[in-house]
Amino acid sequence: MSTFSTLGINNGLIKGLSELGIFEPTEIQERAIPELLKLDNDFVGQAQTGTGKTAAFGLPMLQLVNSNSDKVQGLILAPTRELCQQIAKQLFKFTKYSDKVFVESVYGGAPIGDQMKRLERPTQIIVATPGRLIDLLNKKVISLAHVRFVALDEADEMLSMGFKDDMFRILDEIGESRNIWLFSATMPDGIHQIIKKFLKPEALRVQVSRSAGVNENITHEYLICKSSDKTHELLHFLAYHQDQRGMIFCQTKKAAQVLTKKLKAKNLSVDVIEGDMGQRDRDKVMRMFKSGKIDLLVATDIAARGIDVKHLNFVVHYQLPQQIEYYTHRSGRTGRAGEKGSSVLLVTEKEKEKVFELAKTLKFKARPLN
Known part of the structure; x- marks a missing residue:
């Protein structure tokens, strides 16, 4: 060495x-x-x-x-x-x-x-x-x-x-x-x-x-559900992992804002970072997330570039990434520096093939979430 x-x-x-x-x-x-x-x-x-x-x-x-x-x-x-x-x-x-x-x-x-x-x-x-x-x-x-x-x-x-x-x-x-x-x-x-x-x-x-990088420490799982049931399934997942910290990804700013309001209504420790926010507000949210004052961060792909927060247990893909490369960057928020992490995709029956396409292209194994 x-x-x-x-x-x-x-x-x-x-x-x-x-x-x-x-x-x-x-x-x-x-x-x-x-x-x-x-x-x-x-x-x-x-x-x-x-x-x-x-x-x-x-x-x-x-x-x-x-x-x-x-x-x-x-x-x-x-x-x-x-x-x-x-x-x-x-x-x-x-x-x-x-x-x-x-x-x-x-x-x-x-x-x-x-x-x-x-x-x-x-x-x-x-x-x-x-x-x-x-x-x-x-x-x-x-x-x-x-x-x-x-x-x-x-x-x-x-x-x-x-x-x-x-x-x-x-x-x-x-x-x-x-x-x-x-x-x-x-x-x-x-x-x-x-x-x-x-x-x-x-x-x-x-x-x-890839085996020398972050991906060997990340498990990739997917859950098939109706679009209308995604929030319910997410809440169920978060309840099961209530002592852990993670990020939740949406495709659009609007979806990220709406989801954050729903999660806050359930008294979850969560905030959002998206492209329409001013720098001061973004910095404030990031300080709270990094310091552990909030446990969950909802984000869009562009807004989340470069975020490096230690000890994140999971990433949830509430909506699939629009580009294959985005999945690499999303999942890379967890499993850093030798720690274990989990990447979970919430998908409809129609989207299931996209999960297999991601797995084949990026060479990881995707298994159903138990």
């Missing part, structure tokens, strides 16, 4: 990791970190959520940037504000005992003026959603001229959320002498286009097997 030291990580960062209880690298970290530290190639890593991707690209970036320079040298693109906040917070914790590297996160849904003011300070690494970064580039607040390291996190999600043109423009803005590190759970056509256009032909490609 490798250690972070044998992978090439310096002692200051290792001390920061140890304080966070991180002592042994995951497979994606073990395979990515030595390659990213070499400075001579691009990298493509296919790995599920919850496998330690942030440290896989974050530690090399922190170690390689020049903390004495006030130029932006590292750029991390991520699909949502929650994921941007999470990445920036984690990088900050990693550097507790290292030369200070300043990391700033910028994302939509928050006042751009406040972010522009923070960017007046020396910043070595920017974590950004593509849309907000484009806004800041248009205002000439940020220069990417000195960027040497680019990490694309959950690249497939950025594409599915409509950021393809923004990603292409951003990568076009960055000079030739840079390394691009692309991480994605799936490899749709758009990802192959990015690889072909922007990455070196000899870019190293690594795929972490």
Whole structure:
């Protein structure tokens, strides 16, 4: 088993990791970190959520940037504000005992003026959603001229959320002498286009097997019921798991709002996060959920990107995901960091075939819920 030291990580960062209880690298970290530290190639890593991707690209970036320079040298693109906040917070914790590297996160849904003011300070690494970064580039607040390291996190999600043109423009803005590190759970056509256009032909490609990631710790179960009975079946499931915490996914904002009202009417400890909410309200709900003040979170797929909450016992798919990749991200909220988790699909008789299609495509076993 490798250690972070044998992978090439310096002692200051290792001390920061140890304080966070991180002592042994995951497979994606073990395979990515030595390659990213070499400075001579691009990298493509296919790995599920919850496998330690942030440290896989974050530690090399922190170690390689020049903390004495006030130029932006590292750029991390991520699909949502929650994921941007999470990445920036984690990088900050990693550097507790290292030369200070300043990391700033910028994302939509928050006042751009406040972010522009923070960017007046020396910043070595920017974590950004593509849309907000484009806004800041248009205002000439940020220069990417000195960027040497680019990490694309959950690249497939950025594409599915409509950021393809923004990603292409951003990568076009960055000079030739840079390394691009692309991480994605799936490899749709758009990802192959990015690889072909922007990455070196000899870019190293690594795929972490599902058995090495989060999925081996998740059981996948389905319950067949009428659409009109879904709420009743959900309440029955929650009553049986009343001492546990989890997330419930809906396809639409309206469905998430309606379901949350029904669950609150049953005096359940629940709240909702969806795309129409303001940033302050979203942050408030997430603080309550992470701190354990509420046990259940109803969410839409887009709103839930990047949510990382420890010790979630289950995920319930109240409505099936609209895209196959969404199932990977939904189920990946549970079973993290070696813990066990359960992914439960509530489906009608007509939807049963879609469950088998998901299971076949994503290579998991789906069994009826007892």
